[in-house]
Amino acid sequence: MSGIDAVIKNLQHPPAGGYQDFGFCEEEKTDNQTVLHAFHNLLRSMPRPTTPQEVLQAFKEGNQRFVDGNLQRREFVKEIQETCNEQHPFAIVLSCIDSRVPVETVFDMRIGELFSTRLAGNVVNEDVLGGMEFATNFSDAQCVLVMGHTKCGAVKGAVADVEYGNLTALVKKIKPAVEQAKSSDTEGLEPGSDAFTDLVGKINVEKAVEYIRENSPELRKKEESGEIVICGAMYDISNGKVTFFDN
Numbered sequence: 001m002s003g004i005d006a007v008i009k010n011l012q013h014p015p016a017g018g019y020q021d022f023g024f025c026e027e028e029k030t031d032n033q034t035v036l037h038a039f040h041n042l043l044r045s046m047p048r049p050t051t052p053q054e055v056l057q058a059f060k061e062g063n064q065r066f067v068d069g070n071l072q073r074r075e076f077v078k079e080i081q082e083t084c085n086e087q088h089p090f091a092i093v094l095s096c097i098d099s100r101v102p103v104e105t106v107f108d109m110r111i112g113e114l115f116s117t118r119l120a121g122n123v124v125n126e127d128v129l130g131g132m133e134f135a136t137n138f139s140d141a142q143c144v145l146v147m148g149h150t151k152c153g154a155v156k157g158a159v160a161d162v163e164y165g166n167l168t169a170l171v172k173k174i175k176p177a178v179e180q181a182k183s184s185d186t187e188g189l190e191p192g193s194d195a196f197t198d199l200v201g202k203i204n205v206e207k208a209v210e211y212i213r214e215n216s217p218e219l220r221k222k223e224e225s226g227e228i229v230i231c232g233a234m235y236d237i238s239n240g241k242v243t244f245f246d247n
């Protein structure tokens, strides 16, 4: 076994005494490229999440790496080669079109790991449900994640009753969340304030999750049987952190 292989083996199966003795020679220790390559090999050998809960955990760990500035999955050329003949994404995400919320990046996911649906205000309709049903029944997705974000322009548009072309119909889908926010105990939040926008954004996600369960018996049954999990989340554009609504 080479020194680098020993590093990988140790990281995969931590020794009782910790990682002090990686067992590679002085030359290898000073060769950063070699060590980096070993870690990339380790990442590729990361076990794929096999349960819905493990998928959620993979989302959380990936977002933590993103927040920490520690992205590890950036080998696009290799990822293209590895996925050119087949894909096995383990989740489908519905999120907003906002340029500040690049989904794969904020979860440190590789090419081929996520189905991604993006619509302004992460609104849900029957076409979106169709994609989710495809992802979970005809492909490998075990998690349906609806992710809103703070300071969402589409949500602000719904609060302000914006009317413009087809946007009118889109923001109308967010209005029930606006009404619920207004009727809830908002502790004096001003409609138009960022705090009110974010409350509506959160309710909008919760309503999307409800909509999915109510309007797709296929997805609801899969969730009830434990085959998949349907979860909401909010991305904070000020710090990159995703808060999951899973408990």
Ligand SMILES: [Zn+2]
Pocket: 096, 097, 098, 120, 121, 122, 149, 151, 152, 153, 154, 155
């Ligand atoms: Zn948005």
